[in-house]
Amino acid sequence: MATYIGLDLGGTNIKISVFDDFFxxxxxxRTPTEVRLGSExxxxxxxxxxxxxxxxxxxxxxxITCMGIGVPGILDIKNGISRFSPNFPKWEEVPIVAWMESHLHIPTYIDNDARVNLYGEWKFGAGKNRNNVLMITLGTGLGGAAVIxxxxxYGATGSAGEIGHINMFREGRECRCGSSGCLGRYVSALGILRTFREKVQAGQHSIICDWVNHDLDKVTADMLSRAYDDGDAVTIETIQETGKLLGYGLCAVFSLYNPExxxxxxxxxxxxxxLLQYTREILDTHALRIPYGCCTxxxxxxxDAAGMLGAAVYAKEQFLQSAANNGPN
Structure with missing residues (x-):
């Protein structure tokens, strides 16, 4: 029986599943990633x-027949190298495939983490039987991938769909991509928590401060949801700003990808x-009306199982394609 490993490499956790041939x-x-300690x-x-x-x-x-790994950031998919990941320090030109194959001796394939999430949802989830799909992943950072x-x-360098690097502010928060004001610096777990901390540090008070004994490093996105439901003004303002920024970013996406x-x-x-109610408010008034009207x-x-499932699906497709290309004429 064929078996496949699907692995979703996140900024917070490594998530791994083993699947049979029917997925x-x-x-x-699941285990903490500990990205601060470097690629090795x-x-x-x-x-x-x-x-x-x-x-x-x-x-x-x-x-194991083969393994697929979803990796955030810019990849050299053909050579199995993670070139750059904005939320991973000490992480440049990492030869993931060569390292894994030399240690585990399992055929290994990598793709962008948002793209493997897309594979999972497109094949088995919300995007099943759709031909024009945009997947955005709101995790540690902001990723995107598309079916057209x-x-x-994929694009020339496998970077198609990187909506997290749409420039929203000429002089905004610095991004490890080398630019500043990138959408993902605001619309992501790291981004929304930074927005919340900045408001508190500017003198606003939130009930969350009492929950964490004023240690803002302990605040989580789930806490923001709870405080929002409790009517906390700072949290509502934070989520509202974040949702609206996502809406402005997606306005550009409708023009580029025309998703259904x-x-x-x-x-x-x-x-x-x-969050999404504020995103929709912006789209209702700013998105191109005809393409927006046909999109849900x-x-x-x-x-969060989509990335593991999608990575396994992707790996199987690549493995079979490789076998076909290398088989007898």
Whole structure:
């Protein structure tokens, strides 16, 4: 029986699942990424977590047909290299595929994390049977990926869909991409928490301050949702600003991709309409009317499992394509 590993490498957690040939999940493991300790440390954490999960399932590396990994940032997909990831320090030109194949001896394929989330939702979730799909992932950062006319688009360097780097402010928050004012510096878990902290540090008071004993480093996006429901003015203002910025960013997307559905995934998507109601307000008044009128905006139905499932689907497709290309004429 063929088995596949799907791995979603996030800024906070490494999420791994093993699937059978019908993409039924056989087992799952999650472990902190610890990105601050650098690329070699993260690669070793992936290695250890994969072996631990296989041991739990009474499998070995030889039992795995191939592995797919969703990686945030800019990739050299052909050569299996992660070139740059804005939320990963000490992370440039990381040879993920070569490292994994030399240590695990499993055929390995990488793609952008938003794109593997797209594969999952497009094949099995909210985007099933749709030909024009935009997936945005609101996690540690902001990612994006698109299907146009039934094909996942990549672009010249595999960077198509990187909406997190749309410039929103001429002189805004610095981004590790080298620019400033990028959408993802504001619309993401890191971005919305920074917005909240700036408001508190400017003198506004939130009930969240009492929850964390005024240690703002302990504030989470889920806390913002709770405080929003409790009517906390600072939190409502923070989420409103963030949702509107996302709306302005998506206005450009309608012009570029003309999607029939936009799927919002990632951990921050749990805010749901607390956030997206403000996004829709901006789109209602600023988006191109005809393409916006044919598009629906929904939250991902697979939750944070989409990246693992999509990475496994992607890996199987690449493995079969490679086998076909290298087979007998």
């Amino acid at each position: 039924h999940r056989l087992g799952e493991k 440390h993260v690669l070793n954490r992936i290695y250890d977590a994969v072996l631990a999960l296989l041991e739990e399932l009474h499998l070995t590396c030889q039992d 006319d039934g094909r996942v688009i 559905i936009i799927i919002v995934g990632g951990g921050m998507s749990r805010m749901g309409d607390r 905006i929904v939250t991902a139905v697979l939750g």
